Amino acid sequence: MLELNDIEAGYGRTRVLHGVTVPAGKVVAVLGHNGAGKTTLLRVAIGLIKPTKGRVFFDGEDIASLAPNKRVARGMAYVPQGQQAFSQLTTLENLQLVADGRRRGKALIDAQLARFPALEQFAARKAGLLSGGQRQQLAIARALITEPKLLILDEPTEGIQPTIVAEIEHTIVQLAGEGINVLLVEQHIGFALDAAEHYVVLASGFVTHTDQGGSAAVSTVRAAMAI
Numbered sequence: 001m002l003e004l005n006d007i008e009a010g011y012g013r014t015r016v017l018h019g020v021t022v023p024a025g026k027v028v029a030v031l032g033h034n035g036a037g038k039t040t041l042l043r044v045a046i047g048l049i050k051p052t053k054g055r056v057f058f059d060g061e062d063i064a065s066l067a068p069n070k071r072v073a074r075g076m077a078y079v080p081q082g083q084q085a086f087s088q089l090t091t092l093e094n095l096q097l098v099a100d101g102r103r104r105g106k107a108l109i110d111a112q113l114a115r116f117p118a119l120e121q122f123a124a125r126k127a128g129l130l131s132g133g134q135r136q137q138l139a140i141a142r143a144l145i146t147e148p149k150l151l152i153l154d155e156p157t158e159g160i161q162p163t164i165v166a167e168i169e170h171t172i173v174q175l176a177g178e179g180i181n182v183l184l185v186e187q188h189i190g191f192a193l194d195a196a197e198h199y200v201v202l203a204s205g206f207v208t209h210t211d212q213g214g215s216a217a218v219s220t221v222r223a224a225m226a227i
């Protein structure tokens with residue numbers, strides 16, 4: 001599905017990524033310490049940053065020159081870090097912003113409310129009054145209303161209470177089962193590797209390790225990251 005080849009990218013004259021390659025896979029985990037370049041890589045994937053070198057393939061098509069909206073139209077969705085939602089709008093209104101105008105908009109909202117019971121329970125509550133974990137679920141639900149083939153998630157469990165972390169992890173596994181691919185930046189290495197078909201470890205913008213996922217990879221990755 002999504003494949004990044006030999007990507008160089010950064011901000012202005014600062015190069016952050018140095019020849020990064022990410023293979024396709026149902027769930028692909030991008031791991032690394034703070035500042036390693038994980039978010040930058042996701043921004044390249046969705047088209048917010050244009051790489052200075054390298055190629056981005058989606059469904060076999062080279063999309064490196066496509067704007068983010070065109071990538072979304074082709075089936076990519078991006079949930080940035082930080083549980084973003086329109087805090088003055090209710091949960092339902094946040095979902096309607098994306099769903100209105102879509103064929104089957106109401107059914108798409110209902111499907112996400114069924115997936116995330118907390119959102120159904122607090123459908124009339126302003127998003128600013130939801131917990132961080134519920135706002136994260138709302139952000140994921142909004143992305144899923146676009147019916148993506150690939151969901152790009154930047155640290156979806158960061159700063160979230162453990163019960164909802166487990167729910168979000170369950171959702172990611174469920175999505176893969178539904179045929180939605182996931183590109184995942186995640187601090188919880190055990191979970192990320194369990195869920196991942198492939199992983200890459202980034203350090204200072206270089207890929208230091210890459211292999212198949214699975215729980216057997218945990219010790220290798222911990223050693224690679226010195227944690």
Ligand SMILES: Nc1ncnc2c1ncn2[C@@H]1O[C@H](COP(=O)(O)OP(=O)(O)OP(=O)(O)O)[C@@H](O)[C@H]1O
Binds near residue numbers: 011034036038040
């Ligand atoms: N908008 C920006 N402008 C300039 N430099 C940036 C920008 N965003 C990130 N950087 C720099 O790029 C490097 C990689 O940052 P990035 O956010 O991609 O890392 P990360 O692995 O996602 O880290 P974290 O886990 O802290 O989010 C860092 O040195 C960071 O300071």
